[in-house]
Amino acid sequence: MAETNRPPPDAIDRAVRLTRRARSATDESEREAYLEDRSALLSEYSYAARTRSDGGGETLILYPTEWLEDGTVVLEAVTDTDRAIERSLSGPGTGDDWGEIDEHNRAVARTVRERHGDVHGDTADAFATFMSNHYAKPIEAATPGERDEFRTEYFRRNAWPSDEQRAELDRSVELVLDAARARRGSDG
DSSP states (O other), rough: OOOOOOOOOOOOOOHHHHHHHHHHHHSHHHHHHHEEEEEEEEEEEEEEEEEEETTEEEEEEEEEEGGGGGTEOOOOOOOOGGGGGEOOSSSSSSSSHHHHHOOOHHHHEEEEEEEEHHHHHHHHHHHHHHHHIIISOGGOOHHHHHHHHIIIHHHHHSSSOHHHHTTTHHHHHHHHHHHHHHHHHHHH
């Protein structure tokens, strides 16, 4: 069995964006083009994708292709479930709204980087990605549970944080939320 390389955060984010675009595509050929791009991207890391629908919406699931046999996941091949990656596709921002939300979150991250340096800026980038792609909502709308999920799950598994980022995590999240609230207030 070949070992797979977990897709880096930027490839995961791109797979989410391609999936969102496929979901909002206006014709079948456009939809298929986005899904083919996603498949080509993930194949570079020996990963595949599927979506799961449940009462809470849809979730994109990325997993190693070595788990597949004839297009079906073979449970016996799943030795480390941490290698699977899940991202919510449901949230208040979809289609055109998602792009506006993502740009807002990126602008907040840029502000944190400019004002507080790279350590806080790198965490701000990760938080912006998390809120845009996981929940499709502005950073300042993050619930306490979503902030906790970012700190305990996403940041640890997907941000590839430095030791200094880990040590400053709580302060970084405070700075991000302050910058987001200030930006939202100035947008009026």
